Amino acid sequence: MKIGTIVLAAGDSSRMGGDVKQLLTYKGQTLIRRTTESALALQRGPVVVVLGANRNQIAPELAGLPITLVDNPTWPSGQAGSLKTGLAALYLTHKDIDAVLILHIDQPIVSLGLLQHMFDVWKDEEKGIVACRYGTQIGVPALFYRTYITEILQLQGDKGLQWVIVRHRDDCSEVPFEAGAIDLNTKRDVEQFRQAYLQAQ
Template sequence: MKIGTIILAAGDSSRMGGEPKQLITYKGQSLIRRITESALSLQRGPVVVVLGANRERILPELAGLHITVVDNPNWPTGQASSLKTGLAALYITHKDIDSVLVLHTDQPLVSLGLLLHMLEVNQEEGKGIVACRYDTQISVPALFGRQYINELLQLEGDKGVKWVVVRHRNDCSEVPFEAGAIDLDSRRDVEMFAQVQLSV
């Protein structure tokens, strides 16, 4: 199965006081480098990273990686525009992909093991979507069969992939991932996460 991966990293980290959360370090690596290397380690197909705000600061973190970097000038309109930018970049060059994997940069505990487990679940259960469950939501990381690409392209504004997941729960395999609730969106999130890591 050929999988195209889209990493959404275009936001301006407004709740971080302008400091790009993509550059937060965890275990000696920036979050953007960490998630991109995990995606590449799947070795299942092309990886596209969508940048927008803070592009010039983030880009050096991706040096030397075999990926496609695309810019989303419309990033202020919301996450949907970045998803569409990534899908367009994937589909123009790789029309033969079977599935699309969507990842965010602000979930530090996403691992290669989790992504491989998602692919196993996809193979075993054969549903069109595999998404992660944490807290009260089912969301990213999420894997979509190519039959959902058009629906993903129709998202607008701040609507993310979970809008498609919710509409098709009967065709969705859920993977428990409680650590997905750790989402480094603000300075407070980062401080709390650092404290937890120190206490482990």
Template sequence: MKIGTIILAAGDSSRMGGEPKQLLIYKGQSLMRRVTETALALQRGPIVVVLGANREQVVPELAGLPITMVDNSRWSSGQASSLKTGLAGLYLTHKDVDAVLVLHTDQPLVSVGLLVHMLDVWKEEDKGIVACRYDTQLSVPALFSRDYIAQLLQLEGDKGVKWVIGKHRNDCVEVPFEAGAIDLDSKRDVELFAQAQAFV
């Protein structure tokens, strides 16, 4: 079973005051390096990282890793363009993938164990989508069978994976992942996460 992974890392971190959140350090690693190495540890197929706003600063974090980097010049138009750029980069060279795993860089607690569990659930449940549930949403990390690639490629603007998941709830298996709610999107998020980690 061949799984293609797309890591979306093109945003400009506007709520971080211009500091790229991809470069935030958690347990001695940048979030960018951490999520990419987590994906590589799956050893299930090719990995594409979509870069955009802070490309020059982010690229060094990926040095030496066996991945493909693709640039999304339209990153400011919304998540859909980054997803499509990643899918194009993946599918042009790996048309034999069985499914696509979508990851963000700003969820520091995504683990190899979670991703392995998602793959196991996908194999067991015979559904086209596996998505993580936290707070009141179903979102990334999310796994889509190859049947959904065409639909993902048709997304526009701010419509992302959540929109596709919502449209196909009857073909989606939920995996509980409360830690997915920890999303380092602003300086306040980082402060609260640092405080919480101090007591772990």
């Protein structure tokens, strides 16, 4: 089974007070590098990384990795544009993929173990979607069988993958991932995460 992975990393970190979120570090790696290497380590198919804002600063972090790097010029319009850009780059060159895995870069605890578990659940339960459950939310990381690609391509603006997942809950397997609730959108988010991580050491 061949899985294409799309790493969404086009945002402008507008609430980070000047910091570039993709370049924040965790365990000695930038978030963008860490997420991309986890996707590659799954070894299930091609990896596409979608950039937009701050591209010239972020792209060097991915130098040497066997990925497809694409630009989303419409990144200010919302996540849907990045999804379409990533799917176009992925699906036009790899029409034989069985499913698409979507990752965000601001969930620092995403690991190869989690991604492998999602793949195993997908094989065992044979649902069209595998999504992560954290708190009251269900969302990314999320895996979609290829039949959902057309529906994802129809998303507009900030209407994201959660909308697709909720519409098809009967075809969705849930994977518990409480650390998925960590969402580094502001400097305060980052500081709280770092304090919690240091206390856990």
